[in-house]
Amino acid sequence: MGQREYLLEILNYEYIIPNEFHECIEDAIKKYATNSRYFRVTIDSMLKKPQSMATSIGAIRDNNLSLFRGKFAEWLACIEYNALKNKGIVLMTIINPDSTSKADLLHIIKKDDKYEAIPGPDIKCGGSTYVLNQWNKIVNSRYDIPMVDMDGNLTTEEGLKMLTEKQREKFDQLKQVHPKKKPIKSVWNKQDINRLMMDYLKYVSDGITPADSEDRPFVASKDNRDRIRDNLSKLPGKTENRSSWVELCKKASELPNIPENYLNPITMAKIEKKKREEVSKKGSKTSTENIKYAKGKGNNNKTKSVSGNKNVNKPIQKGLIKGLANFLGYDSPPEMIMDGVLKILPASVAAGRVIVNKMFGGGSDSRPSLFDNQGNEKTYNDSIEIKNITNKRTNTTNSTHASPREHVVKGHGQHYNTREGRIFREKEPFSRGKKGKSM
Numbered sequence: 526m527g528q529r530e531y532l533l534e535i536l537n538y539e540y541i542i543p544n545e546f547h548e549c550i551e552d553a554i555k556k557y558a559t560n561s562r563y564f565r566v567t568i569d570s571m572l573k574k575p576q577s578m579a580t581s582i583g584a585i586r587d588n589n590l591s592l593f594r595g596k597f598a599e600w601l602a603c604i605e606y607n608a609l610k611n612k613g614i615v616l617m618t619i620i621n622p623d624s625t626s627k628a629d630l631l632h633i634i635k636k637d638d639k640y641e642a643i644p645g646p647d648i649k650c651g652g653s654t655y656v657l658n659q660w661n662k663i664v665n666s667r668y669d670i671p672m673v674d675m676d677g678n679l680t681t682e683e684g685l686k687m688l689t690e691k692q693r694e695k696f697d698q699l700k701q702v703h704p705k706k707k708p709i710k711s712v713w714n715k716q717d718i719n720r721l722m723m724d725y726l727k728y729v730s731d732g733i734t735p736a737d738s739e740d741r742p743f744v745a746s747k748d749n750r751d752r753i754r755d756n757l758s759k760l761p762g763k764t765e766n767r768s769s770w771v772e773l774c775k776k777a778s779e780l781p782n783i784p785e786n787y788l789n790p791i792t793m794a795k796i797e798k799k800k801r802e803e804v805s806k807k808g809s810k811t812s813t814e815n816i817k818y819a820k821g822k823g824n825n826n827k828t829k830s831v832s833g834n835k836n837v838n839k840p841i842q843k844g845l846i847k848g849l850a851n852f853l854g855y856d857s858p859p860e861m862i863m864d865g866v867l868k869i870l871p872a873s874v875a876a877g878r879v880i881v882n883k884m885f886g887g888g889s890d891s892r893p894s895l896f897d898n899q900g901n902e903k904t905y906n907d908s909i910e911i912k913n914i915t916n917k918r919t920n921t922t923n924s925t926h927a928s929p930r931e932h933v934v935k936g937h938g939q940h941y942n943t944r945e946g947r948i949f950r951e952k953e954p955f956s957r958g959k960k961g962k963s964m
Contacts, residue, residue: 527787528780529735533724534789535776536600538766539577542619546633546640546770547572553631553642554623557670563623571622575767578725585750590722591651597722598650598675599629601713606630606645607777609712617774618645627670646709650675650718653688657696664703673709675718680710729753734792 542550551568581596599620606618614634621631630645647670649659656678663672678684679696688696700707713721727733730753788796936954940947 526735527783527785529721529724530787530789530792531776531780531783532604532721533728533734534791535604535773535780536578536725537728537789537791538768538773539575539579540619540768540770540773541575542572542622543769543771546642549633549640549642550619550622550631553628553644554621554626557621557627557644558623559625559627574622576620576622579729582729582750582753585753587747594718594722595648595650597725598713598718599648601718601721602646602648602673602675602711603630604773604777604780605712606632607774608780611774616640617770619770619773621645627667644670646671646673648673648675653678653684653692657688657692660708661695661699664699664706668703668706671709673711675711675713676715677710679708726753728791732795734789734795736788736792737795 550572554568554571555563578597578600581593584593584596586592603618603620611618611632614636616633616635618630618632621628627647628644629648631642632645634641634643647659647663647667649656649672656674656676660672660674660679663670674680674684676684678687685693685696724735730749933954933956936952938949938951940949
């Protein structure tokens with residue numbers, strides 16, 4: 526599974542030919558081309574054009590993947606050479622940029638300080654009749670071109686058993702005529718090729734990677750082919766997924782050591798996306814539950830808010846009252862409140878008497894009023910006592926209220942708030958009130 530994931534990663538890239546190899550590959554294209562009349566501009570285009578598995582999507586036919594499978598097999602053979610077979614002076618193997626060439630692959634070798642491109646094998650896969658006919662053509666007319674038998678028709682015991690009697694006789698005859706010429710066996714078998722091809726097609730068509738464990742088959746059709754072309758143009762990181770054939774060689778060499786649990790970046794991105802979606806769903810569920818709880822019986826926010834505001838405002842109210850007491854010259858808020866009560870109460874009683882006497886035809890202010898005569902003696906005496914206490918306090922404090930009778934205010938001191946701060950001033954005795962006025 527890890528290697529399948531890794532191979533999909535390799536096949537998802539497109540590769541360019543490094544500039545230092547352009548000259549030798551140009552010579553190889555001209556030498557092994559089926560069409561020997563290429564213009565220079567055509568060859569330049571081949572050398573600069575990125576190569577990828579995606580460019581072979583057009584080989585998909587309705588209900589037929591044979592042509593596409595042949596293209597896919599070329600990439601697997603190229604990876605196999607870079608991973609297992611290249612040694613010595615062979616630096617790397619690439620897909621021949623000339624798709625009509627006699628050689629499907631080209632080997633880049635280095636002799637002294639010079640690079641050379643020599644023909645790689647022709648990659649053949651399919652039925653035994655087709656492969657045997659291609660082998661006959663190669664040994665008789667393209668002797669310098671090797672052939673890789675991808676499906677093992679001519680290179681495995683199982684494949685040879687599938688040949689008819691005439692086919693087996695023809696194959697043995699070719700071996701006798703060309704004893705040194707043999708088809709090359711691939712490490713991939715039919716099952717490998719088909720499985721890996723399905724991995725790739727399911728990814729480019731539906732975004733399914735091997736680790737998804739999807740068993741859904743891929744249907745070869747024109748609609749699917751067109752959909753794949755559309756999907757390939759939208760694959761994430763398409764521009765970033767461009768590398769060189771040198772990099773493919775390095776990646777392929779790591780294939781045999783890929784662990785079973787390897788996941789390619791495509792799959793990792795899908796897993797991370799799935800995790801984020803699950804976290805988002807959980808967050809949404811929690812938020813919904815909180816809203817339901819807030820609307821339910823357990824929500825006491827309103828009551829708590831009012832109670833909390835009361836507690837918060839109490840220190841502020843106390844501070845304002847204390848500041849007002851200091852501003853008016855009192856040493857403490859209780860003293861200010863008591864002084865106000867003692868001064869306002871007698872005046873209120875007197876005002877009440879005047880109103881009652883006028884309503885019921887009361888006499889002069891010096892006589893007892895109807896209110897006094899009808900009230901009990903204790904109430905009247907209490908009011909006289911309060912009046913006397915008020916007069917006494919007026920003579921000893923900084924009160925601004927005066928007794929209605931003529932009297933002498935004793936000398937006293939008083940605090941004043943000024944711009945320079947709070948100051949204390951002494952006052953001389955003075956007379957206040959008018960004669961002839963009574964409660």
